[in-house]
Amino acid sequence: MSMNIQKSPFRTIEHRVDLCVVGGGMTGLCAAVAAARRGASVVLMQDRPALGGNASSEIGVHIIGADRIGSVPYARETGILEELRLKNLVRNPQANLSMWDLVVYDTVRHTPGLELLLNCSCLDATMDGPVLRTVTGWQLSTQTWHVVHAKIFADCSGDAILAPLTGAEHRMGREAAAEYGESFAPDASDPRTMGMSYIFYTREHDKPMPFVPFDWARKFKSCDDLPWGQGDHARWAVSPWWAEMGGEHHAIHDSELLRDELFKFNLGLWDHIKNGSCVHRERAQNWAIEKVQFVPGRRESRRYVGAHVLSQREVEAGGLFPDVVCHGGWTLDDHHPAGADSFSKHQQPPTIHHPAPSPYGIPYRALYSKNIENLMFAGRVASCTHVAMSSTRVMGTCSVMGQALGTAAALACRHGLMPHGVSDRIGELQQQLLADDVFLPGVMLDVGEATRHARLEASQGDPEPIRDGCQRPVSSDPFVWMHKSAFSKADEADLAAYDQHSWSAAPGDHVAYHFDKPTRVEQVTLLLDSNLERSVALKAPGVQEAFPENLPKQFRIEVRQGSAWEPVAVITGNTQRQVRVPVNQTTNGVRFVLEETHGGASSQIYGIIPR
Numbered sequence: 047m048s049m050n051i052q053k054s055p056f057r058t059i060e061h062r063v064d065l066c067v068v069g070g071g072m073t074g075l076c077a078a079v080a081a082a083r084r085g086a087s088v089v090l091m092q093d094r095p096a097l098g099g100n101a102s103s104e105i106g107v108h109i110i111g112a113d114r115i116g117s118v119p120y121a122r123e124t125g126i127l128e129e130l131r132l133k134n135l136v137r138n139p140q141a142n143l144s145m146w147d148l149v150v151y152d153t154v155r156h157t158p159g160l161e162l163l164l165n166c167s168c169l170d171a172t173m174d175g176p177v178l179r180t181v182t183g184w185q186l187s188t189q190t191w192h193v194v195h196a197k198i199f200a201d202c203s204g205d206a207i208l209a210p211l212t213g214a215e216h217r218m219g220r221e222a223a224a225e226y227g228e229s230f231a232p233d234a235s236d237p238r239t240m241g242m243s244y245i246f247y248t249r250e251h252d253k254p255m256p257f258v259p260f261d262w263a264r265k266f267k268s269c270d271d272l273p274w275g276q277g278d279h280a281r282w283a284v285s286p287w288w289a290e291m292g293g294e295h296h297a298i299h300d301s302e303l304l305r306d307e308l309f310k311f312n313l314g315l316w317d318h319i320k321n322g323s324c325v326h327r328e329r330a331q332n333w334a335i336e337k338v339q340f341v342p343g344r345r346e347s348r349r350y351v352g353a354h355v356l357s358q359r360e361v362e363a364g365g366l367f368p369d370v371v372c373h374g375g376w377t378l379d380d381h382h383p384a385g386a387d388s389f390s391k392h393q394q395p396p397t398i399h400h401p402a403p404s405p406y407g408i409p410y411r412a413l414y415s416k417n418i419e420n421l422m423f424a425g426r427v428a429s430c431t432h433v434a435m436s437s438t439r440v441m442g443t444c445s446v447m448g449q450a451l452g453t454a455a456a457l458a459c460r461h462g463l464m465p466h467g468v469s470d471r472i473g474e475l476q477q478q479l480l481a482d483d484v485f486l487p488g489v490m491l492d493v494g495e496a497t498r499h500a501r502l503e504a505s506q507g508d509p510e511p512i513r514d515g516c517q518r519p520v521s522s523d524p525f526v527w528m529h530k531s532a533f534s535k536a537d538e539a540d541l542a543a544y545d546q547h548s549w550s551a552a553p554g555d556h557v558a559y560h561f562d563k564p565t566r567v568e569q570v571t572l573l574l575d576s577n578l579e580r581s582v583a584l585k586a587p588g589v590q591e592a593f594p595e596n597l598p599k600q601f602r603i604e605v606r607q608g609s610a611w612e613p614v615a616v617i618t619g620n621t622q623r624q625v626r627v628p629v630n631q632t633t634n635g636v637r638f639v640l641e642e643t644h645g646g647a648s649s650q651i652y653g654i655i656p657r
Contacts (some may be wrong), residue, residue, distance in 0.1 A: 049170040051191045058191040063087040064459040065452070066181060066196035068168045072097020072441045073425030073448035074108065075154050080452030082160040084460050084478065085244045088452075089194050090160060091183045096147045096342070097154055101203060101441055103143035104341040106284075107243045107426075108585045111442015112375025116581030116591075117533045118404045120519040120544060122373050124578075127445040128623055129153070131582050132594070141590040154547040163192055163406030164503055166204070171211035176419045198420045198455045198465060202448055205298055206348035206427040208397040214418045215351040218297070225356040230400050230433045231379060240345035240436070241292035242301070243594045246285045246316070246338045246588055255334035257320040257622045268323050272315065273389055273396050276325045282333065284586050285312055288396040297347040302587050305342060307516060311386055312338075334586075342628030345381060345426070345439060352429030354411035354468065361434050364524060365407030369472045371450035371479060372487050374443040375404025377532050380436040395650035402422065402437050403524045404480025407487045408470060413451050414465035418491040421466050424451040448482055453478050481516065482626045483573065489526070492517030493655050500559040500635075509549045509557045512654045516547040517573045534577040548575070548650035551640045559656060560606070567605070568635055573653030574598050575646075576623040578620035595622075596646035603627045606635030629656070 051058055063086075069079045070092025076197060078090040100107040109131075112121040122128070136144035139168055163185060170182040178199050183192045201208040211218040219237035223229065269276035273288045289312055292304045319330050356365075358378060365374070378400035382388035388396045412429040415421040415477050423429075423446040426439040438447070453476050454468050461471070470474055480491040493513045502509045522545045549557060577594035578580070584590040600618045604611040629636070636656045643649050 051182065051510060052190060056189050056191060058193060061089050061194045061418070063089050063161070063196050063221055065198050065200060065455045066194040067092065067200045067202055067207060068181060068199065069099070069203035069425075070094070070097045070164070071202060071204055071425065071444070072101050072127070073099070074200070074642050075150060075443040076445045076448035077200055077202055077424060077452035077455070079126055079154060080449040080482070081456040082157045082275060084453055084456035086159065086393040087380055088160045089163060089168050089196070090154065091163045091181070091194065093165070093169055095165050098147060098148045100343045101146070103147050105201070105245070106143055107343045107441070108583055109441040109445070110376060110583070111440055112373055112404045113581060114353050114376060114404065114533055115583070117535055118375060118527055119536050119541065119579040121404045122578050122581070123442045123485070124518070124591070124623060125446055125482055125577070127442060128483065128576065131584070132576060132621055132623065134584055135582060135590070135593045138584070139582055141574045141588050143431040143587055160201055166192055166421065168207050171208060171353070173212060178418055178420055181208070181426050184196060194438065197459050198422060200428060200451055200455060201350070201421065201423040202425050202451075204344060204347070204426055206350055206423065209350060210423065210470045212418050212421060214415050214421055216348050217351060218348045219368070220541070226359065226431050227354070228358040228431060228433050230358055231377060231431070231511045239293045239297045239347060239432070240381040241290040241383065241385040242304060242308070242342040243285070243287065243290045243342040244305060244312060244342055244398070246312055246340055247298055247336045248282055248333050248335040251334060251443060252332045257316060259321060260313050261316040262310060263317055264310045266318040266322060269325055271320070271390070272648060273386060279315065279319065280326055282319055285315070286385050289315065290381060290396065291387070293381065293385060297344060298538060301342060330480050330550040331373030335657065346435065348427060349435060350414050350423045350427055350429050352412050352418055352423070353416055354409055354429060356408065356412045356428070356430040356434045356438065358431065358433040360408050361402050362528070364403050364487070365409070366488065367407050367411040369409035369410035369469060370489060371410045371413070371454070372408050372443070373405035373474065373485055373487050375406060376402070376437045378402050378437050378442045378444060379492055389479050393583065396645050401528040404527045405485070405487045405524055408438065408447060410450070410469065410475065411456060413454070419464045419466070422451050422455060424448045449484055452490065453482065481518070481571070485518060489507055491653070491655070492516065494657055496558065497560060497566050497656055500561050502557065504549065504557040505555045507550055510540040510551050511547045512557065514547055514650055516650045519544040519546045530609055547652060548652045550648050551651055552648045553640055553642055556639040557651070557654065558635055560635045561633070564632050564634055566632045567636060567656045568604055569629055569656070569657060570627045570639070571653065571655045572627070572651070574623050574625065575650040575652070593644055596649045597621070597623070597644050598640055598642070598649050600642040602639045602641065603629070604637040604639065605631050607633060611637055622646055
């Protein structure tokens with residue numbers, strides 16, 4: 047496809063960059079930030095006024111991932127997502143969705159080397175054989191065409207907009223069970239997908255609040271007309287996840303129709319709770335709708351076909367790939383195409399949480415196109431079967447997938463490679479991801495010769511784990527979560543299976559590296575305790591977890607000159623898990639001294655790496 051914008055009366059701006067990312071949801075923004083931080087010039091094209099996609103205030107879905115809303119300890123995604131979540135806890139204690147938008151915007155907008163194009167819809171692409179040369183976007187707010195020339199393009203749009211524009215191989219719908227040997231797939235392939243949701247929020251007032259129903263809304267005669275009866279709409283601060291439709295329609299082309307049908311359903315549900323025969327009616331009398339979202343939270347549409355297609359069996363086996371670049375861990379959560387009507391129409395539940403391990407690995411080969419040489423992708427459009435995507439689609443997983451993509455794209459541009467060429471440098475890519483606090487199951491950080499051979503000394507305990515290259519607790523049995531109900535909490539036996547990979551410190555404790563000769567140290571990277579055993583998520587307006595009490599708040603880094611320890615930096619008010627402290631000295635040793643936490647009696651130190 048090629049549009050002729052030369053005859054347009056509107057202005058055109060051209061951009062020439064290393065990487066163009068289309069889509070500014072959690073996947074795309076993590077990809078863009080990661081690439082820019084690794085030295086690439088980046089344009090991020092987002093068709094909405096806010097960043098974050100389904101997690102933005104426009105849609106309002108909370109970010110879930112491998113920790114299953116805090117059920118699986120130490121499985122939480124780190125890297126850029128962890129950074130954003132911790133920033134949000136500091137700046138947004140009121141748990142306001144628009145403030146979350148600002149936290150994300152602040153990080154993206156002020157990343158050097160990253161140009162942000164909001165309100166800009168990707169409409170066109172030009173090709174040179176199997177190579178994508180430009181994409182064109184229309185920015186409604188400025189009435190401007192933006193033409194982006196890039197070495198590599200990344201589709202993080204959620205709907206694979208570049209697939210029909212470029213001829214990239216893709217598919218939509220469910221594979222037949224026999225194609226990939228998937229027991230949860232249907233016998234025959236079909237075009238059905240998971241559906242979409244329009245979220246509404248309610249608030250309790252200090253007096254009864256009437257609800258005047260809309261005559262076009264659906265009517266429910268009893269609680270039994272709704273999924274799982276009265277028990278599953280007993281909490282109404284946010285609309286239930288199963289208020290979903292669209293999988294039996296075209297997930298993209300029928301979006302306007304589906305909005306109308308979902309409004310009918312949601313408002314009919316609220317009318318039933320407020321005015322109908324609902325058993326919760328009396329308890330809901332002081333509640334009223336606070337906000338109705340007009341942008342859909344879509345779960346699935348097109349998916350690319352990459353160099354590898356991740357399948358159900360590989361997820362179940364733990365994703366033991368040599369080119370692992372991030373991790374997942376959500377269940378194989380395959381929503382029925384009929385969504386909220388699945389019981390009434392098909393006598394089947396709106397979803398089944400099929401078991402999956404946490405964590406499992408996701409391979410790099412699922413992030414670049416099979417037939418377009420410089421096209422990458424991540425998020426729910428990544429190269430997965432429908433069943434595998436039912437796990438990888440959640441935004442925690444999408445965020446680290448995006449960070450992996452951005453890091454790989456920057457590496458490719460730095461070495462003059464196409465995305466597939468990075469496969470020959472997978473070890474280099476993995477070490478860069480680990481250095482940026484992305485967890486890779488089964489892969490350890492190389493801490494370097496000087497750090498590895500230095501003598502370690504601590505005020506108490508065994509400090510060796512701070513240089514073992516594993517930057518979080520890891521269970522000897524990730525498959526334990528396949529034998530539990532989807533969101534059951536860890537018991538004592540489960541927790542005992544974790545190797546902590548940390549040194550435990552209390553305020554006043556110190557740990558030091560002693561080098562056998564003067565050694566140049568440019569910086570020290572710290573991996574600190576942000577309470578990975580629990581959630582730190584923003585779950586809904588006004589609802590989020592407390593700030594990690596174990597995180598070091600104040601500490602200092604010292605270097606040894608002769609027989610004396612001299613302070614290089616005193617860090618106060620720290621709010622991040624990963625901290626890089628510049629040193630830029632030749633020294634005989636480096637020492638970390640913990641002075642204060644955010645309230646915890648002790649703190650687990652997962653890594654102190656001088657380089």
